[in-house]
Amino acid sequence: MDSPLYEKIADQIEHQVHEGIFLPGAKIPSVRKSSKQMEVSVATVLQAYSLLEDRGVIKARPQKGYFVQDTQMQSVESHDLVTSDTDVTDLALLQRLLKSSDDETLAQFGASVPNSQFLPIRQLQRSVGRLMRLEPEICTAYEFTPGSLNLRRQIAIRMLDAGCQLQPDDITITLGCQNALVLSLQAVTQPGDTIVIESPTYHGVLQAVEILNLKAIEINCSIDTGLDLALLKMAAKEHKIKACVVTPNNQNPTGATLSEKAKKTLIEYGNKYKFTVIEDDVYGELSYQEKRERVLKADDLDDNVIYCSSFSKSIAPGFRIGWVVGGKFQTSIEHYAYVQSLAIPTLTQTAIANFLENGAYDRHLRKTRLNYQENLRHCTKIITAHFPIGTSCSTPNGGFLLWVTLPSNVNVMALHNLAIENGIAFLPGLAFSRTSQFSHHIRLNYGIHWDKTMDNALKTLGKLCQNQLN
Ligand SMILES: Cc1ncc(COP(=O)(O)O)c(C=O)c1O
DSSP states (O other): OOOOHHHHHHHHHHHHHHTTSSOTTOBOOOHHHHHHHHTOOHHHHHHHHHHHHHTTSEEEETTTEEEEOOTTTOSSOOOOOOOTTOOOOHHHHHHHHHHHTTOTTSEEOOSSOOOGGGTTHHHHHHHHHHHHHHOGGGGTOOOBTTOOHHHHHHHHHHTTTTTOOOOGGGEEEEEHHHHHHHHHHHHHOOTTOEEEEEESOOHHHHHHHHHTTOEEEEEEEETTTEEOHHHHHHHHHHSOEEEEEEOOSSOTTTOOOOOHHHHHHHHHHHHHHTOEEEEEOTTGGGBSSSSOOOOGGGGOTTSOEEEEEESTTTTOGGGOEEEEEOGGGHHHHHHHHHHHHSBOOHHHHHHHHHHHHTTHHHHHHHHHHHHHHHHHHHHHHHHHHHSOTTOEEOOOSBSSEEEEEOOTTOOHHHHHHHHHHTTEEOEEGGGGOSSSTTTTEEEEEOOSOOOHHHHHHHHHHHHHHHHHHO
16 A cells, blocks of 8 residues: 555655755754645645654754754754844854954954964064065065965975975965865865764854855764764765865864874775865964874875865964865866965965064964963863853863853853853854754853953853853
8 A cells, every 4th residue: 555645755855864955953844835845735744744753853843843853973952053033044143153253342252363462463563564665566466376485385394294295386375274175175076065074163164065055964073082983984974975174183162183093094084985084274283282283184195185274373364374285186276266366465475484484483383382271271270160060171282262061051142142241252152063062062262361351251251151050
């Protein structure tokens, strides 16, 4: 006997979920919409949805609709980003959060931007002044893609520390690391392709996924061991994955660093399951270890890793100087870069090349890393003393970002709104995933100038958090 209509509909939707048309956490069409689309009654769709709930494929959320469950990739409940004032799209919410994390009138723990005291501003000021005085033609000369040869030479020298032997021609200068990531994704994927991203991940990756019309499978990134490679393997076996975007060193926001063994396994999986690894190493030089961590690209014998980085976290975010080592995708990346921006500012490339050449960078990094470690101790001390019991923090070994897990009944969006009212900004965990699993997490930037105001702001945040629980 033929199976009933509602069962056929349920099978069809379940198939779409398996095919990755509806991703984990995605909202599926409402009952009314499906009824119209499929020209069946509302009651039939309701029966189908109820069957899918029984099968554990979807989950109903009161007044929100039906959302795809994913028991394999995410053991936690997942659904679209929602805020207390709802009706905002993921992107709109993210933009709103990012705006407040950049507002200088607030006590700022938000954007991942180091305070100017941790950047070599004075040296750059002198260098830029000298360049403008002595080489005014720098304003009229285009530095076409792939960018300044001298800068690429300096980068090749620096990358020896990360284990990479490169020629300047292996390197393309980009407008920061974000540009490098987007160019890499453009070179590797087509709209509709599936990629793997870390969960939580840097929000710029979520935005790139959205504008490039990609599907993303979020894979757990733990604060201790980074990306879960067992889940990555499972995803690679079940889906046709084009790329995996990963930050192996000092991940944003968790601070996690993959072990040497895990790095090798990741490269191996990329080769075996035929996906390109897009390595984001933007915090790599800020490692607290005596010797900076090796990068994936250093052990990429099959040329299957694209390496992206920038000087935004260590020299000058506003200069917008990053780079990409594209390997077999280099020509394609350079083509996209050329078409999109023709050239990268000559002045900032030259100023950074001069700064790297004069040897002051390593001294600057050594000092900054010590300052960040001191700030980290101070920040965690305040959190331990002033945040509710049940709060825990990541233990970053580099960078300047702290991932804080609050008690699970804290509503981080309500906390965010209250904090803004009290003149304090941070980034809520919801900005780091398309699912709601980080609804009681916050990310704090501790690369700040600590003074009484910032001390008090962090203590107030702890109090606001505690008040929510009372
Ligand atoms: C992990 C990660 N990748 C890339 C970027 C973007 O870097 P840039 O400012 O150089 O574009 C950031 C900035 O916060 C980041 O945290």
